Amino acid sequence: MDIKQYDFDLPEELIAQVPLRDRSSSKLMVLDRKKETINHRSFKDIKEYLKKGDCLVLNDTRVLPARLYGSKAETGGKVEVLLLHQGSNDEWEVLVKPAKKVKLGTKIIFGDGQLTAECTEIQAHGGRKVRFSYEGIFLEVLETLGEMPLPPYIKEQLSDRERYQTVYAKEEGSAAAPTAGLHFTNELLKEIEDAGVEIAYLTLHVGLGTFRPVSVENVEDHEMHAEFYQLSEETAAQLRRIRENGGRVISVGTTTTRTLETIMRDYGRFQASSGWTDIFIYPPYELKAIDGLITNFHLPQSTLIMLVSAFASRDFILEAYRTAVEKQYRFFSFGDAMFIR
Structure with missing residues (x-):
């Protein structure tokens, strides 16, 4: 598979340089995989797309001033x-x-x-x-x-280093933030829980390899860097119960997704596990662990845009990205969000 199949034109001015004052005021693009429809909302509206009995899975890693x-x-x-x-x-x-x-x-x-x-x-x-x-x-x-290891495409200084942490960051060890989680506030998470949606946590310490563009022409030749993950027995049991009761597992971010898919690949079910994963997800990989994905807008030719293309489809995702450029969405770490359902 040619890496150029995952390229798109991105004006430099759409690369978000600073976080918004209110984390949850970013834009939200909602993609329906079956209907292939695109809707435009505010991230605060995410709770309207989550139902009682669903489970939102968050990566609680904390970025080191590395x-x-x-x-x-x-x-x-x-x-x-x-x-x-x-x-x-x-x-x-x-x-x-x-x-x-x-x-x-x-x-x-x-x-x-x-x-x-x-x-x-x-x-x-x-x-x-x-x-x-x-x-x-x-x-x-x-x-x-130490200083926060902001990605090279962010040229502005970060005045508050906590803005490159999720509000639920806990386990020290990442070299980069799980950026899909940056949109959540404690207030929004409470509203989601009050609506009957469960919250679950796992840990994957994000390495720089996750965010690097692929440097080979043939996607299959790319090697992922291994990253440490951990899923507790409590969370594994929670996710099994959610699935058994007909609820959806909604993954927040590609790091959460890679952790859950690693465990599902290795055990065939949600099971307590820890170790190193170098899983590389790209079409036609069939994701088995998740029913929905909240993610940011990623770099051209990156492993992350390949992962979301495996969950939806490459053509639909690239259409969504072209739409995001037309609608002036903000891209990358401090940018806007997408919910794929």
Whole structure:
């Protein structure tokens, strides 16, 4: 399958640079897969499309302030470090810039020496393993020295770092936000629950590989980066009960979807599980875990637009994207939302 089949024209001015003041005031495009109809609403209206007995599934991962700026101990040369995955004994997989300047044994100093790192392994594509040294609690040091790892297409500074977190973010570990969840407020979630819709939580720590454009011409040749997920027994039992009672499982975001589809693929049902997933969903993959999907508008030629095309259809999704451009929807992380039912 040619990657160009998932391309579309996107004016740069439609890439949202800052979040809206009110999270839930974004636009909502509602797609009906069977009728292939498109409706335009406000995100606050999402509750009108959820029914008593349905279950909204949210990814409760929390984004780390994972971008660090330091200098080489020997030369003072500037180095940017982006945390990806935590290993053992304070060792992390990271991306570094400029990569060629960070060799095995290179030491990097952050702040006034509150945090130091030593390169312990060279990996591909600018990847490194580093071991951190510090006093106190690592996450507290990171909160002081780190910055939010906003995607490269966002050029504006974020005045409030909590706006790149969902209101229900809890489990520290992501290098990027599960952006479909950014539209929810605590008030809207309460209204949804009061209407008889259940809320369920799982965790998938989002890595940068999820959001990178595919660099190969043939979609089948693309390799996904693995990401850690966890689904509790409580949530698994909740989702089984919802399905048994005829309710719908509504997934908030592609990260939630990938977690649920990984579990359904591996076990054939909702089951407590944790581990690493590199599932790559694209047509003609048949999604089995979800009945509806809330998602943002994604990059051209990305794995995310392929996933939503597997849930609906490529032609219908690309029609919806063309409509979104015509109607001046805002795209990507701080952009507007789509509900596919």
